[in-house]
Amino acid sequence: MERGLVLVVEDEPAIAELVALYLRRDGFGVHLESSGDAALAAVRTLSPVAVVLDVGLPVLNGIEVCRAMRAAGDWTPVLFVTARDDEVDRLLGLELGADDYITKPFSPRELALRVRTVLRRSSGPVSDVLQVGSVRLDVGERRAFAGSDEVSLTSTEFGLLSYLMKNPRQVFSREQLLSAVWGYSSMAGTRTVDVHIAQLRAKFGTLSPIRTVRGVGYSADAP
Template identity: 40%
Template structure:
């Protein structure tokens, strides 16, 4: 296999790869290094947990079947702790039930083996960039602030705990209030790729996002379903420009 050309980057971002297949690990690391990422590797959940404690990580790329357990365990643990970094599952478990379980456990993306290295690289790059970031870097709606710099959502002076994907999804919808988007349009805009056959990914993330929004009265029912078409963001009040 030819070595990929090195792509220049500044302030390299760090990726933790949790994978126990040596050949696959080397292949993934080679390609991510070529993109300019700093890659840390663990082959067990225990090693991954230690690296997460000792190292600043920008994205977690994790297999499910590991020597000491299921990668979902670490994913769930991180989400319960409020850790919001992007998590991408990389696994041979490819049934629809497994994919939905992974997404509902807090993963932002789910890549099944065998996979295209080019596709994996594109998905990771998409996860590590902001989506449709407004020029003023914040959106404000009647007591609600979506801050794109700090990636925080504040409602009634309380921060809402969202995953990276949930934040991107809410930010994209809120950047286009009252505009209706189909699931495929949301996949292309928020996920950064055309995930043909995986439109249920949007449903899972919309449901998780809504369940969190429902805890704040001002945010409840702001993400609406337009039956037969898609979803839209309905501001809770007149927008106030920053």
């Protein structure tokens, strides 16, 4: 049974075909594009379940594509493919709304795993409402609120915050959060957790329920 359509945007044909092969083996439909403008058109017309987006695209790069999607209110999960580790913090910057990243050279099997993980975070229970302080999550509808104001979150941000809020006042290490939320603790650095925590705090401001326990990790508690 097909799991949905994944849009793969990659200007190196050999890499694109290899990624497509592994995603199709996992049961996904795949549509390939090689430029940023074509990617935006495909997002609008095809409504993919996820986008695998190379950063180093010609003319309109992956960062600009993701920014345009988020500005249009499109929160389809985005997984960045980047050539350098030192781009990671910038790529997961607060304004971009990326869900995950992977650096070249990468294992296509690992990339397929990460797509599955991002989509698993996007599904969630049928109905569940979580509240810590003034922050409320409607897990069934995938909506987040700071007081009466709705806050737009990526699937990864939503998954991370809901995990903390389901276990209020319990402190989790970065390694525990990687394993529970990302699902592949051995494949990613703990800096990933810090970047997403910073994204959440920026979006919720003074109402953010996330507390840092120095030398240990993070917890959710009323501010």
